[in-house]
Amino acid sequence: MKVVLSPTYRQVQPLSGFQGEINPFYCPKDKVLFVMGATGTGKSRLAIDLASHFPAEIINSDKMQVYKGLDIVTNKVTPWECRGVPHHLLGVVDPEYDFTANGFRRHTWRAIESILGRDRLPIIAGGSNSFIDALVNDDPEFRSRHDCCFLWVYVSLPVFHSFMSEWVDRMVEAGLVEEVRDFYVPGASNTRGLRRVIGVSEMVEYLRAESIDASEVFLRRGKEEAEEKWERQVHGPSAMIVERFLFEEGEEEAGAATMNITMPAVPLAAAVAAVTH
Template identity: 65%
Template sequence: MNIFSVSGACKPPVSFQPALMDNSFFHQHRKEKVVVIMGATGTGKSKLAIDLATLFRPAEIINSDKMQVYKGLDITTNKVTEEECRGVPHHLLGTIDPNSNFSSNEFCHHATLAIGSIVGRDGLPIIAGGSNSYIDALVNHHNEFRSRYECCFLWLDVAFPVLHSSLSARVYRMIEAGQIKEVREFFDENNNDYNRGIRRAIGVPEFDKFFRAELEGKTDEITMKKLLEDAIDAVKINNCKLANKQVQKINRLYGMWKKNMHRIDATDVLLKKDCWEDRVLAKSVRIVHKFLYAETRVPIASSATVATVTH
């Protein structure tokens, strides 16, 4: 199957021969290579990571989202489904006790172990997630990682007005998918602490007042409806605030990593709901290909020829 077989104007500007996707050369380099995908919540990081992993085989993904590391709340934390993973192995995704506080130091420890294991199997590690403090700790402050690995950073960026609108729409999709029922299972009338573990996730504390009123059973229907609407609005607002903070952090990191960080504008993808392959994937493939293979001097296929990339 050709991953770039799409109709209309969305044509890959450069094609890549399957033979060039072999990662067996990795251990010939002084430093092993790692791809890091960054961006605000809702920009398509997980999708891009999986797409790249299916092309640059063998590749595995290390999740760097603070809430997705915990078990549970799959809808609320927007974890990729087994089907969406398309057989690509994922690490640190839904594996941590939801009542614990998984620190940056713990992330660095577990991520480094996973990366070492992947590289030991001649694989490409792809780190993807919105928690930039995890990535900052790993790349800038973890000596073992700094000494062993070289990174290529892909920054998926979306204009705020478009991103905010998309995030609001995503909240309603989560509600329709069963988020309220999912979060209700984590509600504890005797525990109003939302500063630990997965209970910190956006989409959990916002429903506290609604669940307490629901449990009491004394609130009229109109008030209950208003409490629910307020909770949903708060989730939308907090997602947008999170996105703003994430981009501010990325901009600061960009000052340090400018040489190896590549900004990819995905605004049109969210706005027009198409051309992912052309606007995001093809550009990302070119960048990663150059990062992995530039030193091997293997020629890239002519842009005039469209090759089939098999899965």
């Protein structure tokens, strides 16, 4: 995507079909994309879609997905779902270790430099805002060296609650209970490392008594409709925002740009807001 001409200037190659003028010698800062939102709103999927659209690699910013283990409970993307997109800081930390925001900042710096060194776009995806805050707001050097674009994936609460019921049922069917049972240690503190993840403490009483009351499976909506809505209302607009962020230089100087997209109540119904600075 980029050809390095000197330590200061880079030549930017537009995407095929891009309409508009660019300055081939304007890019004083390296670009970093953030995909944010609540748990279960489709951040990982959107990040992978964008990384398949643009030359990019993904850095996980979810404070629980950074740990090894409990892949179902933490909802890590599977190798199949990654579709060949490289991921960093995903399932690499010892589950007993307390991985802090400062640790995330240090590791993310190294990952970003590695990704940029391969002339690819770093996409930081995850819902742990304290990690992102430590990187963006508590690190003046990061702000001075990087031009950032933020995408926020939003789902209305009624739709989100309905989807979450189905989502939890699918996690149980995929082996959530067995996964937590294997991980559970009687008497162990659930305030450190991976044991802090939502699902472990909540299942302690069940694991002690080995009884559970599962929720009724919600009626699944049509897959074809959901896929079409995702492409038209989430991935498509997001790709357009990122394309402008990458190739329409100078808009940042005009001030913050915001774009909101809404869609009807369907699974993963979402609005995406982007802010560049």
